Amino acid sequence: MLSIDRKTFKIAFINKFVEIHGVELKDGTNQQKYEALAGIVRDYVSRTWLKTNKRNNKSGQKQVYYFSMEFLLGRLLGDALLNLGLRDVCKAALEELNINLDELENFEHDQGLGNGGLGRLAACFLDSMASLNIPGNGCGIRYKYGFFEQKIIDGKQVEVSDEWLKEGNAWETRKANKSEIVKFGGEIKVDYINGGMNFTHVNYEPVLAVPYDTPVVGYENDVVNTLRLWSAEAVSNEFDYSSFSRGEFLQAIEYKNSVESISQVLYPEDSFYKGKILRLKQQYFFVSAGIQSILRHFKKQDGDIRFLDEKVALHINDTHPTLAIPELMRILVDEEGLDWDEAWRITTNTVSYTNHTILAEALEKWPIDMFKTLLPRIYMVVEEINKRFCEELWNKFQGQWQKISDMAIISDGQIKMAHLAIVGSHSVNGVAKLHTEILKKKEMSNFYYLYPNKFNNKTNGITHRRWLLKSNPRLTDLLKETIGESFIKHPTDLVNFERFLEDKSTLEKLGKIKLANKEVLTNTILQTQGISVDPNSIFDVHVKRIHAYKRQILNCLRIMDLHNALIDNPNLGIEPRTFIFAGKAAPGYYLAKNTIELINSVAKLINNDSRINDKIKVVYLENYNVSMAEEIVPGTDLSEQISTTTKEASGTSNMKFMMNGAVTIATLDGANIEIRDEVTDDDIVIFGLTADEVFNYYKFGGYNSIEIYNNDSRIKRVLNDLINGKYHQDKERFRSIYENLITYNDEFFVLKDFDSYIRAQDRVNTLFKDPVKWQKMCGQNIAHSGIFSSDRTIEQYATGIWGSEVIYKNL
Numbered sequence: 001m002l003s004i005d006r007k008t009f010k011i012a013f014i015n016k017f018v019e020i021h022g023v024e025l026k027d028g029t030n031q032q033k034y035e036a037l038a039g040i041v042r043d044y045v046s047r048t049w050l051k052t053n054k055r056n057n058k059s060g061q062k063q064v065y066y067f068s069m070e071f072l073l074g075r076l077l078g079d080a081l082l083n084l085g086l087r088d089v090c091k092a093a094l095e096e097l098n099i100n101l102d103e104l105e106n107f108e109h110d111q112g113l114g115n116g117g118l119g120r121l122a123a124c125f126l127d128s129m130a131s132l133n134i135p136g137n138g139c140g141i142r143y144k145y146g147f148f149e150q151k152i153i154d155g156k157q158v159e160v161s162d163e164w165l166k167e168g169n170a171w172e173t174r175k176a177n178k179s180e181i182v183k184f185g186g187e188i189k190v191d192y193i194n195g196g197m198n199f200t201h202v203n204y205e206p207v208l209a210v211p212y213d214t215p216v217v218g219y220e221n222d223v224v225n226t227l228r229l230w231s232a233e234a235v236s237n238e239f240d241y242s243s244f245s246r247g248e249f250l251q252a253i254e255y256k257n258s259v260e261s262i263s264q265v266l267y268p269e270d271s272f273y274k275g276k277i278l279r280l281k282q283q284y285f286f287v288s289a290g291i292q293s294i295l296r297h298f299k300k301q302d303g304d305i306r307f308l309d310e311k312v313a314l315h316i317n318d319t320h321p322t323l324a325i326p327e328l329m330r331i332l333v334d335e336e337g338l339d340w341d342e343a344w345r346i347t348t349n350t351v352s353y354t355n356h357t358i359l360a361e362a363l364e365k366w367p368i369d370m371f372k373t374l375l376p377r378i379y380m381v382v383e384e385i386n387k388r389f390c391e392e393l394w395n396k397f398q399g400q401w402q403k404i405s406d407m408a409i410i411s412d413g414q415i416k417m418a419h420l421a422i423v424g425s426h427s428v429n430g431v432a433k434l435h436t437e438i439l440k441k442k443e444m445s446n447f448y449y450l451y452p453n454k455f456n457n458k459t460n461g462i463t464h465r466r467w468l469l470k471s472n473p474r475l476t477d478l479l480k481e482t483i484g485e486s487f488i489k490h491p492t493d494l495v496n497f498e499r500f501l502e503d504k505s506t507l508e509k510l511g512k513i514k515l516a517n518k519e520v521l522t523n524t525i526l527q528t529q530g531i532s533v534d535p536n537s538i539f540d541v542h543v544k545r546i547h548a549y550k551r552q553i554l555n556c557l558r559i560m561d562l563h564n565a566l567i568d569n570p571n572l573g574i575e576p577r578t579f580i581f582a583g584k585a586a587p588g589y590y591l592a593k594n595t596i597e598l599i600n601s602v603a604k605l606i607n608n609d610s611r612i613n614d615k616i617k618v619v620y621l622e623n624y625n626v627s628m629a630e631e632i633v634p635g636t637d638l639s640e641q642i643s644t645t646t647k648e649a650s651g652t653s654n655m656k657f658m659m660n661g662a663v664t665i666a667t668l669d670g671a672n673i674e675i676r677d678e679v680t681d682d683d684i685v686i687f688g689l690t691a692d693e694v695f696n697y698y699k700f701g702g703y704n705s706i707e708i709y710n711n712d713s714r715i716k717r718v719l720n721d722l723i724n725g726k727y728h729q730d731k732e733r734f735r736s737i738y739e740n741l742i743t744y745n746d747e748f749f750v751l752k753d754f755d756s757y758i759r760a761q762d763r764v765n766t767l768f769k770d771p772v773k774w775q776k777m778c779g780q781n782i783a784h785s786g787i788f789s790s791d792r793t794i795e796q797y798a799t800g801i802w803g804s805e806v807i808y809k810n811l
């Protein structure tokens with residue numbers, strides 16, 4: 001922890017301002033003030049960063065490298081100030097200069113290099129690794145454009161590119177001297193030397209991978225870890241003209257453009273695999289650069305490559321970085337001269353893999369031709385891995401051709417990345433208990449049978465530092481007042497809050513805090529959407545990526561139904577509610593975009609319907625991102641976690657809401673089950689099909705959505721309203737949603753769960769009417785949320801998978 005007093009901070013800030021802007025503070029813009037502030041915080045961080053690196057090099061502790069295509073960091077200033085223990089000093093120093101810290105923080109652009117849950121998980125993990133003093137590094141891509149910005153125009157999503165680097169990035173350092181070359185295309189020349197084979201890659205296209213390092217500050221522990229993101233650049237002109245291009249100017253420009261496109265943009269699909277060559281290039285690009293640089297560093301520290309697995313753990317976040325396996329093999333065999341078996345032992349002991357989805361459409365499979373042309377040597381390595389694996393299968397399952405072909409890494413003209421990831425790593429984990437069970441018993445049962453010891457569960461978590469301490473200071477203060485500060489380092493100590501829930505005054509305070517947070521959100525809604533909502537109404541919140549399996553449609557249909565009920569009976573005994581939605585749809589996902597439009601049409605109709613006396617309002621917040629989540633989560637009463645059971649691997653926003661004292665309405669899916677186990681059925685509202693019921697329908701059929709439509713007048717009415725012009729003058733506008741539910745038999749059981757959902761919402765209504773009871777529920781959720789800190793998750797990864805030492809003590 002840094003001890004810097006207010007005066008020193010103030011002087012440092014003023015000096016920094018003049019130093020970087022060359023004007024006086026009083027003449028500066030807020031943007032400039034933000035930059036100066038970030039600048040001094042960076043300076044403070046740098047010293048500790050250097051110390052951490054030195055310490056790591058000396059101690060020889062095992063290093064973890066977390067490979068991920070996505071890191072959804074959000075803003076870093078507030079996080080750094082909190083973790084350095086400088087927030088109060090900084091706030092006070094700036095106040096003396098008439099500067100409001102909270103306002104300045106808004107000038108930082110969100111670092112949005114991720115789609116959703118998987119990318120945010122990676123960011124929470126970095127924070128926990130640093131805070132637990134685990135030498136853990138992130139490795140990814142420095143996309144020039146992050147996840148697109150969403151505008152809602154005429155109720156529809158419009159995508160705008162995310163120019164997050166436009167004003168510069170105070171946190172990164174370009175390390176040109178640590179660049180690596182990544183080779184694409186070309187051919188492999190094989191020479192036979194002394195009875196062995198020698199592989200030379202010729203005529204390849206070289207790409208320069210330049211690392212940009214971002215510090216990851218641990219919580220008050222003098223640790224700063226590193227997130228290394230790679231940017232693709234053309235190799236220098238000399239190289240270009242002499243050994244690669246034919247010296248033609250236009251070709252050189254073409255080469256430059258094609259190279260730079262590699263780290264140009266993050267793919268905005270989060271659950272749909274398309275075999276795009278650029279995506280494959282991105283994957284190999286950062287994996288190859290990352291592994292080369294790890295090995296270079298390892299050898300520089302006098303590491304013996306034969307013991308790599310004792311000193312290095314490589315973790316792959318979903319299958320996206322699976323090429324780490326053949327890339328490490330290639331280097332160990334071709335460049336380090338190890339024999340195959342030894343290289344394989346080292347590789348499998350080093351690599352571990354997390355699966356995040358069972359959606360079949362998200363599984364990565366690359367066409368052989370594309371793969372082979374782009375990565376000829378890597379393809380040979382994968383072929384060899386496949387050949388040996390199939391031999392193993394043959395010995396075990398003789399004659400069972402179907403099984404062998406189902407499990408092979410290469411089959412049907414494709415390379416199956418999940419199979420490669422399982423075969424090439426020592427650990428395969430799911431992200432919640434149910435998800436892991438589904439992997440073992442269903443999706444990957446063949447592999448589980450073969451390698452039972454590889455499979456394990458690591459239920460996700462969230463960093464309570466960002467998602468409680470930073471985003472909800474009011475609640476944090478109440479917790480400190482009541483249970484003391486131990487929960488900050490030991491989040492399961494939150495359970496001590498339970499004792500205070502019998503105390504009326506604590507419950508009242510809890511209510512007031514929630515109201516204050518809802519007022520902030522109310523203000524944002526007014527400012528950004530021009531909609532005025534009542535902070536005393538139930539804030540019923542459904543924010544996440546828009547996807548059929550997440551069932552925003554189910555929520556929307558019941559709002560339409562509630563509106564009908566209110567029109568039929570204006571005296572209906574419901575608590576006023578504000579329905580809040582936010583989230584982005586993949587640009588090519590028609591149904592999801594249509595869903596956004598429907599919600600906005602429903603909002604328009606309801607918000608302007610004077611007959612219902614403002615009892616319900618519907619809001620769609622534009623451009624959902626990490627910073628917006630930090631504002632929404634603390635101001636939520638009811639958290640909607642209503643995915644089709646079995647489809648949401650874990651979910652992590654469910655944990656954020658819980659920790660901030662929202663009540664959850666949920667299906668028994670993903671980590672919702674574990675939340676229920678913590679709070680018991682008393683303090684969560686559960687509805688819908690169970691996993692077994694869903695699997696039964698899949699196996700035996702028997703679900704008929706039309707039947708439900710015909711037998712439930714409420715459903716009939718809302719579905720008919722989709723296509724009779726009630727919500728849009730163009731009657732056909734929401735046809736696809738209707739067809740999905742009726743003609744295509746409602747793949748996600750929306751109609752099946754409708755009645756049970758409505759009844760669950762009625763229970764919520766009754767519970768909310770009794771403020772004491774409601775506040776107690778909220779308090780119970782807070783008290784039992786500690787287990788969902790990513791510190792717990794990371795400790796389990798560290799001890800159960802990576803074999804890293806966990807040293808808690810403050811250094």
Ligand code: 26Q
Nearest residue numbers: 117118269270271273356431648649650651652
């Ligand atoms: C794959 C191939 C081509 C292009 C894109 C992709 C791609 C990109 C991102 C596939 C999947 C993702 C992201 C998936 C994701 O975020 N999954 C979520 O992971 C969370 C963290 O474990 C879970 O909590 C969620 O349940 C899960 O949906």
